[in-house]
Amino acid sequence: MLAGRLNVSTGKFAVEEVDEPHAGPGQVRIAVRAAGVCLSDVHLIQGMLKPLYLKGDSVTLGHETAGVIDEVGEGVTGLTVGERVLLQAGEITGGAVLTRGVDYDGGWAQYAVSSAATVVPIPDTLSFEQACFIPDAVSTPWAAITATAGVQAARAVGVWGVGGLGAHAVQLLRMIGAAPIIAVDPLPGARERALQFGADLALDPADGEFASLVGEATGGTGLAYAFDFAGVAPVRVQAARSLARWGKLILVGLTNQPLTIPDGTRFSYLEQQVRGHYGSGPESVLELLSLVALNRLEFSRSVSGILPLAQAAEAVRQLDEKEGNPIRLILVP
Structure with missing residues (x-):
């Protein structure tokens, strides 16, 4: 599959072919439909931010991700293949706050694996392009x-x-x-x-x-x-x-x-x-989804552009240079 990969040691970023991941016990895999491009991603590529808990030198970027579940791992209940979901931007593991797309592989890819605990169903009325960036x-x-x-x-x-x-x-x-x-x-x-x-x-x-x-x-x-x-x-x-x-x-x-x-x-x-202040807890995303469902919030004005995943480097450039004054650029596989 295609994935936007950063080598944090060399600073090299590229969209490249990698092996497809699969859901392990307690995990699901989603077919990614939309992923947000954040200034934090730009700062990671530029070396201004460094992962604290990354195992190895390379990581798939993207902490704002939405898609459809297409694999459910052993022991997962309450989530089914075909569900529309977003992924929380990170999780707490062993007392450490791990950020998706920073400390472990994120959503700038055709498929993304996630702990079932960080998967949040979204309503059919909420587009993937708007849902993906609600976390963060x-x-x-x-x-x-x-x-x-x-x-x-x-x-x-x-x-x-x-x-x-x-x-x-x-x-x-x-x-x-x-x-x-x-x-x-x-x-x-x-x-x-x-x-x-x-x-x-x-x-x-x-x-x-x-x-x-x-x-x-x-x-x-x-x-x-x-x-x-x-x-x-x-x-x-x-x-x-x-x-x-x-x-x-x-x-x-x-x-x-x-x-x-x-x-x-x-x-x-x-x-x-x-x-x-840093990030948000899971409850913040759930509160926002409830406000969206009650028509208190909508984010169509926030989608400044949609680019194919293969053009992730171009999206990073546009955001870094503030070309078009974007709020959120969205990558779609």
Whole structure:
């Protein structure tokens, strides 16, 4: 079968022929119908992210995957051949958090094997192209908003970086009643998209009037919550400066750069907080699927392009260069 493989030692990525995997005990195999391309995949290829638990040097990328079950392993109950499913982006094994497509083979392939515990049925009304990226692209901001930050309605929120995760964060924040929502991105197209997704205000971080505009929008109090989806050190400085008393800075975007608090005394005096966030638990995906079923959410606007699996390298290039300002590019075998 075809698979998008990365050698993490050499940094070489290629779509190549590999042996088909088969479902072992406690596993299922799915025929992949759609797989999302995430900035984390780009960072893996570029060497900015390194797998912690990968056995060997090579891995099939792709942690956002949906398809149809076509093999059921020994001991698996409650799942049948032909079911439409998505795969959770990872699992906890032996106390370690393992990420699909990072620490073990993922969904940039014609077939993918998964632990039965990470398989989630999806309704016939939800397309594979929209279902595949609910784990991570939607569930990560959802978990950051609801679990890590505990966002309350009618509280001011800032979202730095309106890409694949940030755009969904704006949509989700609007749904739960956060207000005002201030989106921050250097790209005009991203700011326009933020307004379309429900932001009340969209600002360029380089705007000389940035601080006063945030103050005006929040009645002079600042932000109750500031989310960094960019993983850029200057973003975190600006976001921290924008916080209100008891405000929380939530670090979702990943970076190996140090965190700097611009005024430590002020930060302590105002009793502000910094919280790290990574991924989401299985419950977040289930909650989102229930909201989709109840017509509270839909993600057709998030599918920015569909490419064949053989063109995975081109999809990576488009996302890395922000060509067309994509939210999610989708690979189909």
